[in-house]
Amino acid sequence: MSQQTIDLNKLMTKKEFETCLRKIGETRYHNLHPFHKLLHEGKLNKGQVQAWALNRYYYQCSIPIKDSAVMSRMKEPDLRRIWRKRILDHDGESTGSGGIERWYKLTDGLGLDREYVKSTDGILSTTRFAVDAYVNFVKERSLLEAITSSLTELFAPSIHKERIAGMLENYDFINDEIMSYFKKRLTQAPDDAQYVLDYALENAQTRQEQEDVCNALIFKTQVLWSMLDALHFSYYEPGIIPPGAFVPKE
Amino acid sequence: MSQQTIDLNKLMTKKEFETCLRKIGETRYHNLHPFHKLLHEGKLNKGQVQAWALNRYYYQCSIPIKDSAVMSRMKEPDLRRIWRKRILDHDGESTGSGGIERWYKLTDGLGLDREYVKSTDGILSTTRFAVDAYVNFVKERSLLEAITSSLTELFAPSIHKERIAGMLENYDFINDEIMSYFKKRLTQAPDDAQYVLDYALENAQTRQEQEDVCNALIFKTQVLWSMLDALHFSYYEPGIIPPGAFVPKE
Numbered sequence: 001m002s003q004q005t006i007d008l009n010k011l012m013t014k015k016e017f018e019t020c021l022r023k024i025g026e027t028r029y030h031n032l033h034p035f036h037k038l039l040h041e042g043k044l045n046k047g048q049v050q051a052w053a054l055n056r057y058y059y060q061c062s063i064p065i066k067d068s069a070v071m072s073r074m075k076e077p078d079l080r081r082i083w084r085k086r087i088l089d090h091d092g093e094s095t096g097s098g099g100i101e102r103w104y105k106l107t108d109g110l111g112l113d114r115e116y117v118k119s120t121d122g123i124l125s126t127t128r129f130a131v132d133a134y135v136n137f138v139k140e141r142s143l144l145e146a147i148t149s150s151l152t153e154l155f156a157p158s159i160h161k162e163r164i165a166g167m168l169e170n171y172d173f174i175n176d177e178i179m180s181y182f183k184k185r186l187t188q189a190p191d192d193a194q195y196v197l198d199y200a201l202e203n204a205q206t207r208q209e210q211e212d213v214c215n216a217l218i219f220k221t222q223v224l225w226s227m228l229d230a231l232h233f234s235y236y237e238p239g240i241i242p243p244g245a246f247v248p249k250e
Numbered sequence: 251m252s253q254q255t256i257d258l259n260k261l262m263t264k265k266e267f268e269t270c271l272r273k274i275g276e277t278r279y280h281n282l283h284p285f286h287k288l289l290h291e292g293k294l295n296k297g298q299v300q301a302w303a304l305n306r307y308y309y310q311c312s313i314p315i316k317d318s319a320v321m322s323r324m325k326e327p328d329l330r331r332i333w334r335k336r337i338l339d340h341d342g343e344s345t346g347s348g349g350i351e352r353w354y355k356l357t358d359g360l361g362l363d364r365e366y367v368k369s370t371d372g373i374l375s376t377t378r379f380a381v382d383a384y385v386n387f388v389k390e391r392s393l394l395e396a397i398t399s400s401l402t403e404l405f406a407p408s409i410h411k412e413r414i415a416g417m418l419e420n421y422d423f424i425n426d427e428i429m430s431y432f433k434k435r436l437t438q439a440p441d442d443a444q445y446v447l448d449y450a451l452e453n454a455q456t457r458q459e460q461e462d463v464c465n466a467l468i469f470k471t472q473v474l475w476s477m478l479d480a481l482h483f484s485y486y487e488p489g490i491i492p493p494g495a496f497v498p499k500e
Contacts, residue, residue: 028493125472126479129379136386218494222375225492229376230476232490233483240482242475243278244468 008208014201017210021200021217025155028221031162035232040162042170044236047248049171050110051235053103054246055127055227058120060103060181062131064090070138070146082195089188099188102181109178122246126230130223137219144209145216148200152220153193160185258458264451267460271450271467275405278471281412285482290412292420294486297498299421300360301485303353304496305377305477308370310353310431312381314340320388320396332445339438352431359428372496376480380473387469394459395466398450402470403443410435 012020030036038044039052067086074080092098107117116122138146160182167174176183204210234241241247262270280286288294289302317336324330342348357367366372388396410432417424426433454460484491491497 032493034488034490124476126376126380126476129383129473129476130376132383132386133379136382222492222494223379226374226376226379226480229480229483229490229492232488233479238284238482238487240284240479242472242479243282244472 006207006211008206008211011205011207012210017201017204017213018197020210020214021151021197022154024214024217024221025152028218028225029152029155029159030221030224030228031155031159033225033228033232035228035236036159036163038232038236040166040170042166045248046110046171046173048231048235049173050107050112050248051246052231053107053110054112054117055123055231057103057107057117058123058127059131059227060090061100061120062135064100066135066138069135070143073138073143073146086192099181099184102184105180106178109175110173122244124230124234124242124245127227130226130230134220134223137216141216142212144200144203145212148196148204148213149216149220150196151193151200151213151217152224153189154197156189156193157186160189256457256461258456258461261455261457262460267451267454267463268447270460270464271401271447272404274464274467274471275402278468278475279402279405279409280471280474280478281405281409283475283478283482285478285486286409286413288482288486290416290420292416295498296360296421296423298481298485299423300357300362300498301496302481303357303360304362304367305373305481307353307357307367308373308377309381309477310340311350311370312385314350316385316388319385320393323388323393323396336442349431349434352434355430356428359425360423372494374480374484374492374495377477380476380480384470384473387466391466392462394450394453395462398446398454398463399466399470400446401443401450401463401467402474403439404447406439406443407436410439 035052039049044052064087067083067090071080071083071087074083088098090099092101104114104117108114120128134149137149141149164179164182164186167179168176200213204213233239234245235248285302289299294302314337317333317340321330321333321337324333338348340349342351354364354367358364370378384399387399391399414429414432414436417429418426450463454463483489484495485498
């Protein structure tokens with residue numbers, strides 16, 4: 001959203017504001033990235049899928065850290081109570097449950113050593129910088145921006161559906177068990193996203209705040225896009241792996 | 251430096267430690283990145299050189315912010331006095347002088363609008379995330395790590411020499427005036443780098459601290475490498491520019 005062309009005195013209606021947010025998803029969400037198309041259409045080899053799962057793990061394991069940082073800024077118990085569910089979804093009720101654990105089913109299934117995955121030693125620096133930028137964003141920006149940067153979840157269910165169907169169909173090393181993370185997210189993410197959308201529509205009360213929310217969502221799409229740029233560059237085309245990063249065996 | 255194979259009780263001699271640091275430069279400094287070779291050998295078009303200068307500007311204008319953050323952590327006036335020179339080098343004695351100003355000579359000479367450059371609106375998100383990671387690193391890590399993350403300057407003079415010669419020879423839109431930033435850095439950087447090397451050799455008094463310094467230098471090489479990965483991916487091969495980023499006219 002370029003500030004030059006916007007009249008900050010002119011509040012958008014809720015409908016206009018929601019349209020604006022959905023438009024950001026339609027033009028910037030990472031389902032548009034060529035690496036995602038390659039992944040879903042079965043155009044990657046096992047090593048390239050491993051690189052994706054390994055790098056994306058850093059995002060997965062940082063999400064409850066990000067959500068804890070968001071929660072640490074909420075003054076209302078009601079709001080924290082809602083947000084706590086997100087941490088529960090990822091960390092589970094006990095050892096061996098939760099979204100991070102389901103991500104290990106994916107990396108295990110792809111033949112990656114779990115300790116190596118956990119260490120995050122082999123991830124691309126760009127992955128680390130992008131994900132850390134997300135964690136820092138929610139610490140440094142307003143609570144409204146911190147909360148609404150998660151609005152990419154509005155667009156997640158369709159990419160997850162596409163991913164589950166595409167990956168099951170196109171890779172012989174992928175099965176239902178391995179894809180359990182995404183199956184679970186099909187029901188978790190929509191509730192979370194609707195809550196945050198309602199929160200945004202309710203709590204962005206000036207045009208500046210509406211713009212801040214749009215920019216928070218744009219920022220988050222950039223985090224996801226940057227991660228795929230790096231995977232595409234390092235493991236697909238031109239395929240130049242930075243010093244120290246994961247080198248697929250196959 | 252993988253911690254598994256290191257005996258943390260075994261201090262390196264100063265000579266071994268310096269060799270270790272120089273080895274990191276030899277294997278990880280961004281002069282090894284293919285995008286640098288393309289840049290220096292005249293293999294890029296003007297739009298690609300513009301993209302490089304535009305993105306690198308975000309690094310340049312963040313360096314005095316990074317150095318201010320480092321300086322804010324120094325308890326010794328003597329140390330701050332030394333470090334202050336770095337901020338002076340970039341910001342100059344008065345408006346219109348200093349390293350950032352010399353960077354505008356490059357972007358002006360390349361035909362980029364100065365206000366557009368200053369806005370940083372068109373930079374790649376990966377550039378922003380990498381540079382911000384550097385600023386955050388010096389805030390969050392030990393003072394020893396914050397100071398020694400600048401050790402990449404040990405390897406800068408040779409890349410600057412190569413860049414000046416290569417770019418003057420290979421591009422008809424490059425002249426001496428445009429390259430003044432790099433000419434100046436040929437004399438500024440070696441003093442700074444030698445000071446920090448001596449500081450590292452003197453102040454890393456345990457093997458853990460020596461490893462921390464090595465890892466701070468590795469981190470910094472990753473920042474520079476990540477920036478070139480993104481430029482290469484977006485503007486050279488495959489040449490997929492992310493939504494919202496600078497699109498060259500030519």
